Amino acid sequence: MSTLTLWTVIISLGVGSFLLRFSFxxxxxxxxxxxxxxxxLRYTAVAILxxxxxxxxxxxxxxxxxxxxxxxxxxxxxVGVGMKTKNVLASIGSGAxxxxxxxxxxx
Amino acid sequence: MSTTTTKTAFWxxxxxxxxxxxxxGPFALLFGVLATEAGLNLFEVMTFSLAVIAGAAQFxxxxxxxENAPTVVVIISALAVNLRVAMYSAALxxxxxxxxxxxxxxxxxxxxxxxxxxxxxxxxAEPAMTVPARMAYYMGTCMLVMTVWYGASLAGALIxxxxxxxIPIDFALPIAFLAMVAPAMRTLPHVIAAFTAVVVxxxxxxxxxxxxxxxAGGAGxxxxxxxxxxxxxxx
Numbered sequence: 001m002s003t004l005t006l007w008t009v010i011i012s013l014g015v016g017s018f019l020l021r022f023s024f025x026x027x028x029x030x031x032x033x034x035x036x037x038x039x040x041l042r043y044t045a046v047a048i049l050x051x052x053x054x055x056x057x058x059x060x061x062x063x064x065x066x067x068x069x070x071x072x073x074x075x076x077x078x079v080g081v082g083m084k085t086k087n088v089l090a091s092i093g094s095g096a097x098x099x100x101x102x103x104x105x106x107x
Numbered sequence: 108m109s110t111t112t113t114k115t116a117f118w119x120x121x122x123x124x125x126x127x128x129x130x131x132g133p134f135a136l137l138f139g140v141l142a143t144e145a146g147l148n149l150f151e152v153m154t155f156s157l158a159v160i161a162g163a164a165q166f167x168x169x170x171x172x173x174e175n176a177p178t179v180v181v182i183i184s185a186l187a188v189n190l191r192v193a194m195y196s197a198a199l200x201x202x203x204x205x206x207x208x209x210x211x212x213x214x215x216x217x218x219x220x221x222x223x224x225x226x227x228x229x230x231x232a233e234p235a236m237t238v239p240a241r242m243a244y245y246m247g248t249c250m251l252v253m254t255v256w257y258g259a260s261l262a263g264a265l266i267x268x269x270x271x272x273x274i275p276i277d278f279a280l281p282i283a284f285l286a287m288v289a290p291a292m293r294t295l296p297h298v299i300a301a302f303t304a305v306v307v308x309x310x311x312x313x314x315x316x317x318x319x320x321x322x323a324g325g326a327g328x329x330x331x332x333x334x335x336x337x338x339x340x341x342x
Contacts, residue, residue: 001172005181006151009168012182014158017189022215024197029204029211033197039332041198043300045224047327048191049288051304051320052163053281055312060278071278078282082289089126091286099278 070102113243116236120225120247127221127248128255130283134162135256137279139263141166145173149264156260160219160253164189190321195223199245202230206242214242217249224287296338300331 033041057075060068078095082088135156142152142165159165168185176184195218203214225248230241292298304327311319 001146001175005172005178006147008178009172009181009185010151010155010158013155013164013168013185013189016182016186017159017161017164017192018216020186020189020193021196021218022212023193024200025203025211025215025218026208028197028200031204033201036332037197038201039335040328041194042335043297043328043331044191044194044198044324045227046288046291046297046301047304047331048194048320048324049220049284050301051308051323051327052191053284053288054305054308054323055319056281058309059312071281074278075281075285078285079289082286083292086290088286088290089129091289092126092129092282095282095286096279099282 070099070106073102074099113237113239116240117243117247120229120244121250122247123225123229124221124248124251127225128251130279130286131162131219131221131252132255132259133279134283135259136263136266138162138165138169139260140266141263142169143264143267145169147264149261152264153257153260157257159185159189160217160256161189161192191324192218192223194324195220195227198227199223199230202226202241203238203245205238210242214245217246217253219249219252220284220287221252222248224291228291296331296334299334300327303327303330 053075057071058067059065060071062068074095077098078091081094082091085091138156139152142155143149147155155165159168164185168181171181171184196215199214199218203211206214222245226241226245229244230236236244288301292301304323307326308319308323311322313319314322
């Protein structure tokens, strides 16, 4: 990649990301948002994050065609522990331990 | 326990965010390593991490640049991956929208998964918090995470390619996001929203430029909102 391309990308992403983050917070300010919008926004995190993670887990094998068993198992354990304990660290830890053990055992 | 003064709110935010440094650290470290391997120098790596502060978007851009994708495609794809921050911005507006403009500018720059997830949960649970207390809590959640983000980017760039390839550090991202979302499954509409997003994301994975993420996320939000309306009507 050329230096010009790299800097074009860095500057565009920096400015673009800021504008995305600033959009509502900066421009809408204290005007009340309509109830239908708020009702949808309540589900941003629980919709977007799984939507981002699912393909990363489901197509995690080397060819990108299906799940890699260790990663699928680690993801399921992390979700299960997270829902059960409501503890972020316990969830991350259990997922990491499962994946590490899987790699050690299956080599 | 209610969070009353801005000072206690700030430190509460710092404490609540501590576990997330374990999340932000590895990503920034990995980005530093991978970007250095891709040929970026220290100044370029650090400017990238400081300007964008978005692991997924930075990895997307790095990947596409190495594939020599057109610059426009690189930018659009990385911003599409990062579109969710606009939704976070909208979600926090009812709570922080009345803060002074200069504070909102800083808050916008620092808006990432961690600061959003922690703050939104907190503001929802404690509706009596004042706007300054909310802003203090928000900045508290950013302080440690951002320090670790910058530091780990630097460490990654310095380490370069010294990291053993067997370590599955790439999978820290999915695990971390799952860990953030699992405790948020408080009600049936939350579960329905997540389940819908998961199913749609599998079908939308082939949509170019990462727009599948936006489609699946949008579908999940609509499903959650509809489920909420349906339950209200039944109640």
